[in-house]
Amino acid sequence: MTSAIRRIVTVVEESVRELGEPVRSPVRRAAAVAVVANPWLGRIQEDLSPQVAELAPEIAHALSDRLLAALGGATAVEAFGKAAIVGLDGEIEHAGALIHTPFFGDVLRYRTGGESIIVFSDQRAAAGTALTVPLWHKDHASTRSHYQTVTVRVPDGPRPGEIAVIAAVSDGPRPNARIGDRRTDTALADHVLDHRNGWSATNPDQMERVL
Numbered sequence: 266m267t268s269a270i271r272r273i274v275t276v277v278e279e280s281v282r283e284l285g286e287p288v289r290s291p292v293r294r295a296a297a298v299a300v301v302a303n304p305w306l307g308r309i310q311e312d313l314s315p316q317v318a319e320l321a322p323e324i325a326h327a328l329s330d331r332l333l334a335a336l337g338g339a340t341a342v343e344a345f346g347k348a349a350i351v352g353l354d355g356e357i358e359h360a361g362a363l364i365h366t367p368f369f370g371d372v373l374r375y376r377t378g379g380e381s382i383i384v385f386s387d388q389r390a391a392a393g394t395a396l397t398v399p400l401w402h403k404d405h406a407s408t409r410s411h412y413q414t415v416t417v418r419v420p421d422g423p424r425p426g427e428i429a430v431i432a433a434v435s436d437g438p439r440p441n442a443r444i445g446d447r448r449t450d451t452a453l454a455d456h457v458l459d460h461r462n463g464w465s466a467t468n469p470d471q472m473e474r475v476l
Contacts, residue, residue, distance in 0.1 A: 269320055271427065272300040274419050275331045280440045288440040294415040295335035296398060296433040297328040300422035301363075303355045313362045321363050325372035328432040332377070336436050339378040344411040344435040346400035347373065348386045354425040360387040363430050373432055379403030393420050398433045410442035411435070 277295045280288055301324065304316040336342055347370070349360035363369060370383050384399045384406070395418040402408035415433050423429040 269301045269304065270299050270324070270327065271302065272419070272422060273327060273331065274298045274300075274417075275335060276415075276417060277335050278415065283440050290437055290440075292413075292435060292437040292440055293336060294400070294413070294433065294435045295332050296415050296417045296431055297331040297335075298417055298419055298422075299324045299327055299430045300419055301428050301430060303352065303359055303423075303426050303428050305356070305359050305362075306354060306426045313358070314366075317362050317366055317368050321366060321368035322372050324363065324430050325369045325432070326376070328430070329373055329376035332432060332434045336434060339376065341436045342377045342379070342403060342434045343437055344400040344413065345373065345377055345379055345403045346384050346386075346398045346415075346433045348396055348398040348417075348431040348433070350387070350394060350396055350423050350429040350431075351389045352423040352425040352427045353389060353391055355389065355428065357387065357389050360389070360428055363428060369430075374403075377403055377434060381406045390423075392422050392424055393418060396429075396431065398431055400433055400435050405448075407447040408438075409444060409446050410438035413439045 275297045277293060280292045282288060333339060347364045349364045351357060351360035364385060381403055384401050386396060386398055388396060395416050397414045397416045400413050402411040413435060417431055419429055
């Protein structure tokens with residue numbers, strides 16, 4: 266493992282009850298965070314790719330190892346996401362560089378058996394800042410039931426000269442998901458799409474035009 270990685274943190278949460286009642290199917294979410302030294306610290310570098318090619322695959326494999334161990338293998342993974350927090354002395358582009366190229370995304374997709382693009386979040390922040398990482402279905406991004414999030418925080422990272430790189434997975438949909446699916450939604454009527462005509466949704470079964 267490269268000396269650039271200072272710390273790896275893995276968290277697993279399981280949703281078993283909602284509003285005091287058992288969920289239909291318990292859902293496990295796992296996130297793994299690698300805190301690494303920012304390889305571009307203190308200089309403006311136009312081409313970030315040499316360091317990306319060196320660091321991103323190793324980080325992706327290290328995080329994938331821990332996520333798959335947490336959920337029991339790639340077949341258990343149904344949703345995934347990625348994120349990065351760059352420390353206060355870095356550029357937001359430094360965060361994006363380590364997660365937005367094939368050197369990270371393709372490795373994570375391959376290791377988890379997914380085909381979809383990977384939803385993401387990123388920010389520049391001080392050590393200990395929490396970041397909400399979005400996830401969606403690893404094969405079908407339009408599967409609304411799998412739109413979910415997991416919040417992660419490393420108490421001492423990223424330091425100003427570091428980047429926290431995050432990968433997250435889930436073994437199922439949101440607890441008690443029941444708002445339909447984008448693939449089966451009916452087309453909205455023109456008066457709903459065109460706000461200039463106004464619309465009313467006071468009747469839950471019908472949207473009426475306001476004249």
